[in-house]
Amino acid sequence: MRELYELRKSDPPLISGVEMTKVLVAAMSLPVDECNSLLSSVIQEVKARTNTPARKSARIMVVGAQVDDSALMEIIEENDASVVIDDLCTGTKIYWPDVDVGGDPISSLAERYLTRIMCPRTYREKTGTYQEYLEERFGHIGRFIKDYKVDGVILYIYKYCDPYGFEVPATKSYIESLNIPVLYLEDEYSMSSIGRLKTRVQAFLELMG
């Protein structure tokens, strides 16, 4: 999966955000062997593309929880922007942290789930300064912004998900401290307010110029 994400670094990215969401949902739903086989063929196909998606004026990162509907990506990509990276439960959150091998496998799995996956539901103790604390909690977002040359971030938070909800001000201010504009959207998992979202995404992208 990380190899496939690598193909989004180019400008334009070789695979769109909508396509990527569909791959991620399929990967989540398949037995691991079938998933790996599918991924190999997707990577091969994408690498061989001659007709790549058109270059767009903004490269967007989406941050949030379990976004398995491609509707949001469609809105963004219909408005002259490309979704190039994410910090989502369906995406990088689960595909970046590795499990240590060599030790007790149960402990290693627990370690990965409880501490390495950067999910707001895990409370992380503050040790250094507050700025260092923000870096510890959100530094991976900053690294993605740099590596994937992100122009703007859409913070897409599900209503009633308290662990994410309480982190919105800190996440937003961290990203803004990197001089990257942030659009905070609150929605229900059912994506019931898709029309309203469209207007706000359009306005955000227009403001980014």
Place this chain on the structure above:
Amino acid sequence: MKNMTEQRTPRRKATESASKIPAMVKGTLADTHRAKEEGKPIAYSFICCGYDEIIRAMDIIPVWTENYAGVCAAKRDASRFLEKAEAGNFSRSLCTYATCGLGFDLFREELGEMPPNSPWGGQVKPDVMLGSGQMLCDPRYKWYQAAQQYMPDVPVFVNNAFWPPYESDIDYREVIDHYVKYMTEELRGLVNFLEKHTGQKMDWDRLCELVDLTDRTWTLIWDTYELRKAVPTPMDTGDAMNTMVPIAFMMATQQCYDFFKDLYDELQYRIDNKMGVVPEEKYRFMWGGGLPSWFALSDFNYFWSKGAVFPVETTYRIVETMAALDIPEVSDPLEHIAWRFITNFTRWYDQARKRPGSHPDVERLIQYIEDYKIDGIVMHEAFSCRSWHPGLIWQLNTLKKIYKPIPVLRLGQDGKTKEHYREIPSLVLESDIVDISSYSEADTHQRIDAFIATVDAVKNR
């Protein structure tokens, strides 16, 4: 806002003891201001986390942040803090205790002083914040972390306090030792944290004394509330929403113990003299769960006007008689606290396993229905509290399936009447704990009227 404040009517109380509570809360808040001036360590704190004796033994002054949000709501002066939090990008759908508190903190830190006309003088800036990870409430471990956005130098400790989840086919005793050991170590970690960040030292002898005082207080509270079984009941839930103050915010203090000693005597006097909550007690309801709308406690008076009283509630009945808890003799006071905290949750497990399809929370409802001769259940679903309130509907549905105590005669197809059994009538009120914009007095009263008509029909059938 001003209009809502003007419309506020203080709730009438049945007992003298409950009438003393507002002054006690005001006094406690004044104490925190005095302590701040004297340089004593202040801790933002949550109730029901098992650390009452620890902070009291270390002379750390608690500021109960949920309580302060409740005060703002009861004074109908929470909206400006909720709006401040929303402007700071906290969703309106989050726990309104938390958003009221966060909005207040943001306001105070921006101004560099208390927001103007803060209810009862305001909430002082803490030296430490003591969160809690539980299977009960997500905001309790995220709220103070979020508050660090405005108070980055105030350290947070999250004290994890878990208990074995209920499984109908597993005896919790197989795993309880692990939970007790874990919580004991968490409490030890809290002591270390407090010593490091406040400079206070734990007085272990004093801790032992306060643990003993708390045990005795729990039993006294239980015995006091058991007096409410009397017909007519001498005190109802309306007053219990006041007398929760010493239970939740003054535990491990002599003041709390003495308060309940006085309340016990007062209730006994009222029983001896047949002094009920209302002149003619017609309906006995249970407040079966949910935090109340703090801005609308006078709704209990509306129930009274219909002859309806609440001899019992599950909300804030957070203590047990020590005799009901299976606590072994241990020498470590922290371990004793952990046993008491955890067995308070597992206390209904055995009873639930005996009734197919039941659950500890439902079993507790059944026990109270029978002990307190209950005619109907009222619950309150607060939109901003996901942790507790959605489960209330499930509890009611489970109760309806497994418990039908009311005999009714129905005409069968054969023309003969047969005895059937039906469930206890119930009412779920919908609003919030702090956000008054979710509340309609007219709708609430209409629903209460309809519920009472139903209960009346069932009782007089």
